Amino acid sequence: MVEGEGTTHEQGRFARSRGPVAIAAVAGVLAVAAFGVASCGDRTGFQFWQGENATANTCPRPASLTGSEFNAQETGLRALRRAAFRGDFFAQLELGGRYAAVRATDKNIEDPIESATWYAMALANDQGYAPINRVDRGGFGGWRPLSRYDDCRAYERHQAYQKLDRQLGQMTREEQEAVRDRVIYILSTQDAAGFRTLARLHDGLYGPFGEPEDNREAREAWGKGKAPNAGERTKRGYRAATSLFQRNDVDAYLYNYLAVQTGDVGAYVLMKDFERSAPSRDQYSRFVEAKARQWTPPFEFYPNKAPASGVPFSDESRPRGDAYEYALSRMSGELPFIHVGRALRYLGVTETAAQSPDELSKRQIETLEAMLGHPMESRLSNLERVRAIQLAAVNGSSEAQLVLAVMYAEGIGLPADYARAFKWFDEAARQGSPEAKFAMSSYFALGVSGVADQDKAQAVALRIDSALSGFGPSAARLQAVLAQVSRSQQRR
Numbered sequence: 227m228v229e230g231e232g233t234t235h236e237q238g239r240f241a242r243s244r245g246p247v248a249i250a251a252v253a254g255v256l257a258v259a260a261f262g263v264a265s266c267g268d269r270t271g272f273q274f275w276q277g278e279n280a281t282a283n284t285c286p287r288p289a290s291l292t293g294s295e296f297n298a299q300e301t302g303l304r305a306l307r308r309a310a311f312r313g314d315f316f317a318q319l320e321l322g323g324r325y326a327a328v329r330a331t332d333k334n335i336e337d338p339i340e341s342a343t344w345y346a347m348a349l350a351n352d353q354g355y356a357p358i359n360r361v362d363r364g365g366f367g368g369w370r371p372l373s374r375y376d377d378c379r380a381y382e383r384h385q386a387y388q389k390l391d392r393q394l395g396q397m398t399r400e401e402q403e404a405v406r407d408r409v410i411y412i413l414s415t416q417d418a419a420g421f422r423t424l425a426r427l428h429d430g431l432y433g434p435f436g437e438p439e440d441n442r443e444a445r446e447a448w449g450k451g452k453a454p455n456a457g458e459r460t461k462r463g464y465r466a467a468t469s470l471f472q473r474n475d476v477d478a479y480l481y482n483y484l485a486v487q488t489g490d491v492g493a494y495v496l497m498k499d500f501e502r503s504a505p506s507r508d509q510y511s512r513f514v515e516a517k518a519r520q521w522t523p524p525f526e527f528y529p530n531k532a533p534a535s536g537v538p539f540s541d542e543s544r545p546r547g548d549a550y551e552y553a554l555s556r557m558s559g560e561l562p563f564i565h566v567g568r569a570l571r572y573l574g575v576t577e578t579a580a581q582s583p584d585e586l587s588k589r590q591i592e593t594l595e596a597m598l599g600h601p602m603e604s605r606l607s608n609l610e611r612v613r614a615i616q617l618a619a620v621n622g623s624s625e626a627q628l629v630l631a632v633m634y635a636e637g638i639g640l641p642a643d644y645a646r647a648f649k650w651f652d653e654a655a656r657q658g659s660p661e662a663k664f665a666m667s668s669y670f671a672l673g674v675s676g677v678a679d680q681d682k683a684q685a686v687a688l689r690i691d692s693a694l695s696g697f698g699p700s701a702a703r704l705q706a707v708l709a710q711v712s713r714s715q716q717r718r
Contacts (some may be wrong), residue, residue: 262645280598285378307592311542349435383443391464407524418490425481430473438676549641557608557639612639624657
């Protein structure tokens with residue numbers, strides 16, 4: 227028996243210090259102990275799977291997850307999605323299966339990208355691999371599981387790796403990028419814990435999905451470990467699954483840094499540990515700090531487009547924390563409702579732009595709530611006003627993009643975020659919005675650290691472009707500049 231594989235260092239040292247009789251005696255005792263342990267259900271760290279029999283090996287599910295839900299499919303999916311966004315390992319696995327249309331009743335919601343997203347989320351979830359129910363037996367026994375919970379989770383992850391690898395292997399590069407973006411967005415909504423997971427996904431010192439490098443399923447995925455229920459090592463591994471997130475010290479540092487920005491003390495400790503883990507890593511600090519100011523999630527909220535998306539949406543990314551609550555409280559008093567009304571008209575919810583909430587019918591409000599997956603309350607909440615503008619912005623409304631940019635710049639409806647404000651000003655400017663061009667000219671004129679470096683020439687070009695498009699404040703400013711130039715030439 228190899229030391230470290232079924233025996234401890236102390237056991238090996240004890241055996242080497244004795245003669246053949248002692249060694250045989252120790253071996254006999256260990257064999258009896260192992261038989262007793264196996265017979266009563268305790269494990270020694272190796273999975274006791276019964277072939278690939280899913281019924282025998284998977285962890286049990288409550289009836290609420292396994293019911294047919296033929297007449298309430300959407301309700302069931304939304305409940306699963308809410309749990310999955312909160313980090314429920316088994317809900318994530320279940321969603322992966324639902325969108326893969328394993329059951330005939332799920333054919334109508336088949337979505338390979340969404341299925342791969344949730345299998346990837348389950349693999350990245352430490353609920354799937356963190357040891358549980360273990361006890362120190364003392365002596366030669368060491369730490370052993372008390373139940374099969376660790377084993378059934380390991381089998382679930384083994385299956386998830388296989389399914390994810392198969393799905394990604396059949397996708398185009400663009401589809402694989404869509405899976406990656408969705409995983410990044412979901413984790414970014416989980417505050418410090420999500421950013422720490424993203425850091426591990428990009429850190430070469432961890433497994434393919436952020437698990438410990440020596441995790442059995444990680445080693446199997448890399449082709450370094452022994453295949454379950456077989457004596458041969460896996461030769462190929464799961465190339466598509468293990469290459470979804472490329473190892474990159476800069477990105478690993480970036481996500482550790484973003485975790486720290488949430489105010490999480492543990493994240494700071496982990497970032498310092500990351501800096502010390504390799505000689506070259508601490509040199510990225512200044513570069514990463516600037517990159518973090520420019521970072522924005524891939525989407526405004528999930529999914530990124532509606533109602534065209536076939537994914538039932540239940541606003542899983544809804545805001546949390548005092549900063550969000552304060553920003554939302556400013557929505558009704560400081561943002562003219564006409565902007566919400568125009569967004570609703572763009573989305574096809576109304577035929578005209580409502581000037582006030584009173585002009586909306588119950589049916590129109592419920593149409594928006596259905597699009598968002600909100601409860602039918604027939605009353606437009608502040609969050610739903612924000613979502614209406616976001617929804618119109620991501621679906622291409624330049625007017626909504628401009629309004630959303632201002633909301634981020636001023637902290638109305640959403641916490642102030644200059645990087646996101648700049649992004650949406652830029653989106654609106656690309657569609658020809660003169661107001662957005664004027665706003666961007668101010669960014670470049672003043673310089674916003676890490677978002678837009680000071681660039682006077684770019685500022686003037688954008689301001690002139692805005693003025694030629696007929697934007698009043700910019701035109702007045704341009705006239706003042708030209709008058710000043712004229713006076714300076716007369717003095718010469």
